[in-house]
Amino acid sequence: MAQKIAPPEAALENEPWLYEIAPKNKLLAFNFKEIWRYRDLLFLFVKRDIVTYYKQTILGPLWFLIQPVLTSAVQFVIFNKIAQIESDGIHYFLFALAGNTLWFYFADCFKSTSDTFKSNQNVFGKVYFPRVIVPMSVTISNLLKFGIQFLFFICMLAYFIFKGKAPLPNWEIVFLPILLLQMALLSLGFGMIISSMTTKYRDLSFLVGFGVQLYMYLTPVVYPTSLVVSKLKPYGYENLVYLNPLTSIFEFFKYSFLGSGEFTAFGLIYSATFSIVIFLVGLLVFNKTEKNFIDTV
Template identity: 50%
Template sequence: MSNSDENWDLEIVPNTGLFDINWRELWQYRDLILLFVRRDLVATYKQTILGPLWFFIQPMLTTFMYVIIFGNMAQISTDGSPKILFYLGGITIWNYFQECLIKTSETFIANQNLFGKVYFPRLATPISIVISSLFKFLIQFSLFLITWLYFLFHKTPGVIPNITILLFPFYLILMSGLGFSFGILISSLTTRYRDLRFVISFGIQLLMYATPIVYPLEIASEKYKWLLLLNPVTSIVEAFRYAFTGHGNISCYNLLYSILFMIISLFLSVIIFNRVEKTFMDKI
């Protein structure tokens, strides 16, 4: 029988161009993505004593520490918002961005054995990380929501929600897009420059202090405020706080900058990721 008479259920051919990304194939592997999501959720706190309770314990302990150190000892302003709500809100949305970035940045290194044994769209792995991180975020956000409702019910000064709260899902999409794009870009670079793995955690800490998590943007001097606004995460955190408390710096221009930054970085990082995955197994 000639080759022309052979009928195959699946034919795997190499992609040759930078823009050859099979989005349809990625959708066909959606069950695998959900399997990865389940794996990430189960494996995170497997064989731990407190299990999923760590989702609540971590932000609570961090918030109390920030209240003591930055709120009481350093006397840093919270722009009129209750200290617990101010720090908890910043920590909650920052943790989601940080989780997406760090976990996706380990895509190639953490899954090199799996990538070498079976074929599937490599983008399925970082996408599953963003989804599983979203579940963790929603758990922590419920803690923030309970705290927010407590202050709102008691009509605490400094808690004045507004109509922009409806944009909360949009802010979440921006955060996930930035974390995803930065993460897969770093993951692509670490296949060639392995020492980048050692500066990720350090760089994340620096980026956190360049984001108004433990301080409001308003206390920054005009001389340095523009530098903070170069960070695309800054305007999202400020808009998030403004939506729930009425305090914060919200600007359509700054949000537009974050949107454009996310779109461009996502476009470039997916292209680079697509190029690296073709030769990844030859480099390790």
């Protein structure tokens, strides 16, 4: 008597699935377990961002150094020599270099993450993986660029200390990883919000570069906070400068490494809280958009 063989579909139904892809039930879903499972893909994106960005350039990673050096030199001439802006007793080139080292990390992360959906629409439409891996990879890969620029800043700081034109760093430099984490969360949050909005409103992608430049002048990169505080104090608005979440971060960095800067405990707590809130809001908007962005992008 012939034995009846079950169809392959029936046999597969009884087999346990290794993974199950389903829509998120919660908007604010950040599945660390799933991200860890795709860690190889995360490292692949990080490697892609590092290798391919300067692959066909002549100077390669030297651009990491050229950018802050030329920018700081131009700012030294314009803002210090021409505009006569002081820098709390620190040589202005070193002062500007400190601000630019931090600013380039934030700006690069923000500009790259704000274009996530648009620049990766072909990949997102073909294969599933946690979409948040892409903006995360940007913040990680930019750490290499920051590391090179920060090492150059340390070398310049050591030179000015040797010449007696800069004080020794304070012990608060140990909090640098926390400052970087705050800026990473802030840039991720802002970037994910803008990226989600550009799926419908493409005009925002043209405003990002312009907006980042304006934001730099609202942040104490090329001028000390004390200068703004002194201008606003007669009107009773000196605390407005701390509404910018980056203000306390930059001032604490300059205080730690250069011994100059104005910051308060409230400002640091405010910056940390603001960064976390913006990141959670960006994650919420990002998770909501990724469900149907392929229909609108």
